[in-house]
Amino acid sequence: MSNRTRPVILTLLALVAAARLAAAAGAAPKVVIPAPVWNAGHVARGERLATDFVIRNEGDAVLELLEVKPACGCTVASFDAKIAPGGEGKVHAELDTTGFLGAIAKGITVLTNDPANPRLQLTIQAEVESRMRATPGYARYIYVQGHGEAPIGQTVWATDFPDLEIREVVSPYPFLTTSFREAAADERSPDTTGRQWRVITTLQPDAAIGALTRPVVIRTNHPREPEFEIPVSGFVRPLFAATPATVDFGSVALDQEKRFGVALVNFGTDPVEIQAVESSVAGITATAEEVAPGHRFALRLVLTPALAKGAVNGVIRVRTTSTRQPVFEIPVTGTVL
Structure with missing residues (x-):
């Protein structure tokens, strides 16, 4: 054993012995962070921020920083894993602001052996500004x-x-x-x-x-x-939009008529008129009523008892005066029991 390594080993042995004695006496570490939040203020985008968070041990047993986990964008360059009673250590953290803009707050989670505070949070704040x-x-x-x-x-x-x-x-x-x-x-x-x-x-x-x-x-x-x-x-x-976009009437028994409504909107700047509303399915009729001139319409669909039993897959065809989209179709689906 060299003369240089002997003092280091003796110090470690002394810390272990002190920790064991403290544990036997019911002693515990007490972590204190005087400033858990560091605000860098206004910084230029791309600037690399760096700070040291001070960690104090005000207990009577060795404080251990078991793990230090940075959030996305942060890097923990180093930290003091063990802090003696009455001593203090540091967590050195860095933040690259290249990928950020505006107000940011990036956290660093510190796990300790302090039974009263096993999990602590450090935060770097900044207002990142573009050049x-x-x-x-x-x-x-x-x-x-x-x-x-x-x-x-x-x-x-x-x-x-x-x-x-x-x-x-x-x-x-x-x-x-x-x-x-x-x-x-x-x-x-x-x-x-x-x-x-x-x-x-x-x-x-x-x-x-x-x-x-x-x-x-x-x-x-x-x-x-x-x-x-x-x-x-x-x-x-779209130029035209229907709500609902598809009329799905589900499974129905048509012992009498059933009615459904569809709202049709013209988002274009030019007003249009509805010239005709047609159904591709026999037994379904459709009509249109103007709600807001040239732009909003209410379509009324009627399922009549004449509608054949079984699956229905068809369309309601709306014919308009629009030169860009003279025909607009709304799918109709369901099952007649």
Whole structure:
């Protein structure tokens, strides 16, 4: 045994002996964290945050940090696994802010041998700000499928990099086209004298029906924030929509007529008229009543005793004056007992 290792081994033996004596006497550790929350304030996106959380042992037995588990985005670089009675240790934590924007709070769970506090929480807070700016900063569409192109423009610049250059704008949807160029004089923001860019996102008439939830990604020559996102939100509506979309009357016995209602909406800007309502199934009749001129209608379906027994699979066909969609169909299904 070398002279260097002997003191270390003796110290460890002394700690073990002290812990055993303390346990025999009913002693226990007592964990105290003076500041379990650290707020870094306003930070630039991409900055790496680092802090030391102080852990104190105010008990009369050795405090053990059994496990330290960071949340997504946090890294625990090191921690003191054992803290003697009356001593203090540290949990060193780091957070890469590249993937975050806005107010964040990331937790770190600490498991200890303190019987009164076996599980503790540390928190890193920050307000992450982008070095990139865009006006208006979002693209929101409320669009009816088949209408003309719908462009939305953004003016983009960097707060700390006057020689900004946009290299690529990536669309999340095949029906949302993008283009970019340097901003004209009347498109520039007065907040900076550096280079500014104009990004145009255009929703095409063949846009898929449904919600828009994914952002446009702008790739630049910015040395610290090469990618910047502009949120895209809204909804692409069909020209006509029925509620319910399918008339499912279930299983019925038709000893008498049964009636069902369907609300039909025209989301287009041009009003339409309903010229006729037809049923492809013998024994089902349908009529239409205008609720809001040119845009909202109430359809009345009647199942008559003449409807043949068995499975029913047909459509209600609505003929309109719309040049874009002159016929709209509503499926009808069910079983006649």
